[in-house]
Amino acid sequence: MSFLSRKALSLGFLLAALLVGGWKAVIPSLDTGGASPSAYVARAASAIGDASLTAAAVSVETYRSAAGTYSGAILTVPGVTLAWANDTSYCLQAGAGADARHLQGQQGAAVPGPCP
Secondary structure, three states: OOHHHHHHHHHHHHHHHHHHHHHHHHOHHHOOOOOOHHHHHHHHHHHHHHHHHHHHHHHHHHHHHHHOOOOOOOOOOOOEEEEEEOOOOEEEEEOOHHHOEEEEOOOOOOEEOOOO
16 A cells, blocks of 8 residues: 555545544534433523623623612613612523523622522
8 A cells, every 4th residue: 555545544534533523513412322402402592691691780880880889770681680789789680480590799600590
């Protein structure tokens, strides 16, 4: 087998391995051990809710810098409510029931569950 043939064969095996690995990374649910499609949908909805909470937090922080308090802040982010606010803290909530997520004060990260 010539050097060029070995190189072409090696390149072919490399491409095959990349394609199989890439396919499994893109569509892991086809693998028997992968998560269900509904789990991917739930994870995407959670990420969207987290982004909405972060956007609302920026709005509330901007209000506080102008007014000196979080109380009375008005949100314009769809799907997010200001559950409570006072002079030093606030709690934003997206979703309801089992899908609820909240971001409290300057915590910086959304967590599962409704506002306390």
